[in-house]
Amino acid sequence: MCRPARADKRRIAVNFSRAAKTYDYAAVLQDRVAARAMLGLPADWLPDCVLDLGSGTGSQTTLLAEHYPQATVLGMDLAIGMASHARSSYPELNWCSGDIEHLPFKSNALDVVFSSLAIQWCDLSRVLEEVYDVLKPGGVFVFSTLAAGTMHELKQAWSSVDRHVHVNTFDAFSTQKHCVQQSGFQLHSFKLQTETVFYLTAMQLLRDMKALGVNTVPSRQNGLMSRQRIFKFQQAYEMFRTDKGLPLSYEVIYGILRKPQR
Structure with a gap:
C-alpha cells in the first residue's frame, strides 16, 4: 500500500476551492514542475483523448490543448471551485469535477493521462489502478x-514551535517506485529531482501556501496562531536563509508510464 498520511478529501477540496482565485499568482513551483513534466509527453503521436488529472485553474490544461490541438482535452479536479474557475476562464475546453481514486470514465477510453502535483493527495496504488483502466492499450501516463x-x-522550523502536524508527509521514492513496478505499467522513466523556491520572508512563504491551498494537513490544532508562536517560527526558519532567500524544497518525482499493448 502506497498511502501518504494526508488530510481528508473534503478538506482538501474546500481549501483548493477557496484558493481558485489566488492560485495562479503563487504557483511558481507548480508551473515549473508542470513544464518539466510535460517534456515527457509523446511528441510523435496524435492522441484522440487527453485527460489532465488535478487540473486546478486550468492553466496547464490549456497547454495540453496547445500541445495536442487535434485531441479532445478534458480537465478534472476534485475541488468544484477549481473546476468552476477553469470553466469560466477557458470555456472552450472540457471540465468536470471528480475523484482521482474513482475516475468517472469508461475503460480503455483515453490515450494520454497527464497529472502534475495532484496524485500526492491520493493512494498511489489506487491511482495507478484507475489510470491503467481508463487508458487504451499503448496509452501513456505522464505525471509528477x-x-x-x-x-x-x-517541518523543521515548526518543530521548534510545537508538536502539531504542520506539514504533510509523503512516501519515499523507493516505495513509490515499487508501487509502479507492481502496477502492470511499463516504466519508461521514474526520476527524483529537488525543486526549490526562495522567499524573502517566512510570512511570504506562509501566505503563498495559503494562496495555493496546499496548507491542508492530516491534523492541526484549532484556533488562531499567536504572535509569539509566529515569531518563534520566523526565527527558526531564518537558520535556512541563503543569499537567494529562505528556501522551501520539494522532492519531485517525474514519471512516464505506458499501458502495454494487447
Missing part, C-alpha cells in the same frame, strides 16, 4: 508527484 523530504525546512 511528491516524495519524502518535501518541505523539510518548513
